[in-house]
Amino acid sequence: MEELLVFTKNSMKIKILPIFVILFFVSIFLAFYKGLYDSNIYTPDVNRKNIPVFQTKNFYSGKNLESSNIFEVDKTYLLNIWSSWCLPCRQEHSLLMSLKLNSEINIIGMNYKDNKKNAKNFLKELGNPYKDIFVDSDGTIAIEWGAYGVPESFLIYNNKIIKKYIGPLNEELINEMRILIK
Template sequence: MKTKIFFSVAIISSLIIFFVLFKGLQNTNIYTPQVDVKKDIPYFEAKIFDSDIVKNSNEIFQKENFYLLNIWSSWCAPCRYEHPILLKLKDQVNLEIIGLNYKDNIINAKKFLKELNSPYRLILSDENGIIAIEWGAYGVPETFLIHNKRIIKRYVGPLNMNSIIEIKKFIE
């Protein structure tokens, strides 16, 4: 009797473990932070690209309209791919695109913009990557859609045509 009870307990617990591991197999093992959280924008101070003027986040995002903060760098290949798509958003009335130049060499960055055109209304520079961390970013490129000092949408990795459509919907 005792044996049977122990046996069934052992069987049931191993079945549970089996089930959990089975379920676990279907999850990905690569961690990505949650991206669909709506948060207030972080406070930060940043130098404006190619100058010594320092601005803080309140000054940068003071208007009521939409902002698109794009983290980019001249050494990042996906940024190059993403660039024409950003340019398509350049003329949106309700939207200001702000670039955050991530850990870049200023000469290369300028060359990059000269070659591909600049979609940015304002470029901030993030020499050591700290501002990107304030935003919770962990790679380049990343893009944040901001309204009323709140992040309403975050894109990890390069933007594509679908994200453009989505962003346009948000703005309207």
């Protein structure tokens, strides 16, 4: 502390202070510069985590369901969070339909904060790509998964999350999925 004070007191005469000040600002400049080009869209790192354990209900039968009964070991799943009131879900639905037809992935639906009748109509209209559907009536299961909302999808293998997709899927992401599961 003492030295620091002496330093500041005499600093006007010493040449070190300007250099120090300049270095200080240069480093701030560099940090800002780098920050400018980093993406500041926040995505938490959930990849390679175990899937959460939860209780839910089956969409059709309304029976209670344990998460361990939905996801089996050694299999690949795509968990898709959807809802009939969500517009982007409509867009990605055809992709899910085609994914169901030509791949190994089992697609599981999580019906998010939805009305059962609307949801059924939605599936009647656009087809049902899901092997199983379970219900998340108050949105809390989605939070267990670390999701933000609808639509969102998780690629799962061996009860581990391989990758998380926020927002609607598109062709590119589907192709990426195909590569990932190989």
